[in-house]
Amino acid sequence: MEAASPISVHQQDPHPESSPNPNPNPLKKSFVTSLMEAATLRSPSFREDTYFVSNLKSSERKSLQELKQNLRVSSNEQVSMWGVSLLDGDEKSDVILLKFLRAREFNVEQSLQMLIKCLSWRKDFEADGIVDEELGFKELEGIVAYMQGYDKEGHPVCYNAYGMFKDKEMYEKIFGDEEKLQKFLRWRVQVLERGIKLLHFKPGGINSIIQVIDLKDMPKRELRVASNHILSLFQDNYPEMVARKIFINVPWYFSVLYSMFSPFLTQRTKSKFVIGKEGNVAETLYKFIRPENIPVQYSGLHRPADNLQNSLPKPASEFIVKGGEKVNIQIEGIEAGSTITWDIVVGGWELDYSAEFVPAAEGSYTIAVEKVRRLSASDEAIHNSFTTKAAGKMVLSVDNTASRRRKVAAYRYVVRKSTPN
Structure with a gap:
């Protein structure tokens, strides 16, 4: 059994380091896994259009201009979509028109037909x-x-x-x-x-x-x-x-x-x-x-x-739990009377989890905040809090020593110091 891998975090450090990469000892892949990987890897990553007209090919710019002209001729009134006027000729209208052109491989006639049908549908559907x-x-x-x-x-x-x-x-x-x-x-x-x-x-x-x-x-x-x-x-x-x-x-x-x-x-x-x-x-x-x-x-x-909540979610830190490994996340520098709140999740769990508070004073007893328990694959993220009576550190442990499977995980926390009455 490997020794526990610590991730030491001072409570003011927003960027804790993650555990090292797992040792290269992959298990034999199943037939189904190989098929899934093949299906994914066979296709290159999608490169989304930037919609900058300057980046278009000359033929594509020509198609855009023709679509604008044909739309003006075929429309007897102002036409808009998602709050954008399509006849203004600004960059927002260009983005929408380019979407229709891309969908029809820059065929102007087909793109115009698609656009007109869409405008009609949106009106009838009251979209x-x-x-x-x-x-x-x-x-x-x-x-x-x-x-x-x-x-x-x-x-x-x-x-x-x-x-x-x-x-x-x-x-x-x-x-x-x-x-x-x-x-x-x-x-x-x-x-x-x-x-x-x-x-x-x-x-x-x-x-x-x-x-x-x-x-x-x-x-x-x-x-x-x-x-x-x-x-x-x-x-x-x-x-x-x-x-x-x-x-x-x-x-x-x-x-x-x-x-x-x-x-x-x-x-x-x-x-x-x-x-x-x-x-x-x-x-x-x-x-x-x-x-x-x-x-x-x-x-x-x-x-x-x-x-x-009105604020953006507090960012999480990701880490890896190797097969046969136990990881301890140590949140240090917690002052007496502070309340620490944390969330932690391991993808697919199927491992043991616990949390304890270790006082800084020599000779003090460790406090079991959450006793060791087995979490199943269907369990959701842990959310808990603890108010300290003494200075010390919080240790969150995930024990994957019974498994050979590598897992991704994430956690976040916030420490609120006590305020005098």
Whole structure:
């Protein structure tokens, strides 16, 4: 058994060092894991458009100008989308027009047809005012589809999980007839429109969102009709609005299907896909999204109650727990009478966790704040606090000595000193 690896942190140091990289001794990969890696690695990373007109090819700039001219000729009134006038000819309108051009590979005629149909749909659907509507889906908010936080590049993130519809009663309640389906589709568009309101529509700015799709327990056969409607709506009316699609909790057969159909997908479409390894939600999401912005059900540190705070979430520090390793996070320099509050999570847990306070005075007894306990893969982040009576340090321990599997983890803390009465 290896000795515990300490991560010593003075309570005023915002950048603690993480544990060293694991020793190179990988286990033999399963067939499914190899397929998933192949599906992910075969596609290069998506390079999002900057929307600077100066960076366009001459043929692309020409297409943009032609689309503007044709739109003016075909429109008898001012046309706008997401609060941006498309006939002003400014950089914001250029961003939107370039999205339609990119979706049709800069074919001006096809791009114009797509744009006109989209404008007509938005008018009929009353999409411009949908964000403020009360549609009555409280039980789905924060579960089925919702905007939460940003990725490391600043893109708003939309989470999607349809596992709750494996319950037949819930499925019938939401999708039982055509009227219910149409109302759900309206709600789903509302969620997307909320995310679009966060975009800049400026060259070099944030002009698209991230989609995280949770495939756990998804009843794919029952949801086929709804899924086709959603896909059609988004493809026809929200071109180039997604920078990346991250699939998590991926069943084994998904990677096989992806490998079969991958040759029929465009390179641009494939480059937006990230297919997470089975059972590695945290490791997949941490690559793109900081832990404090990831919901606790996905091995992050964000809880719905955090939305009630007016300030940005306190940044977390990430670290690695090697297989066969125990890591101690030591938060030092805590003064007497201070209250320390912390959050800690390990992706997939399946290890032992404990917390203790070690007084600085020689001969003092260590206080067991949280006794050693085994945490399962389904457990969410730990959130706790402790008020000290003496100066000392807090030690948070995660013991992975019983496993050979490397895991990603994150923690954060705040120390509030006591104030005299």
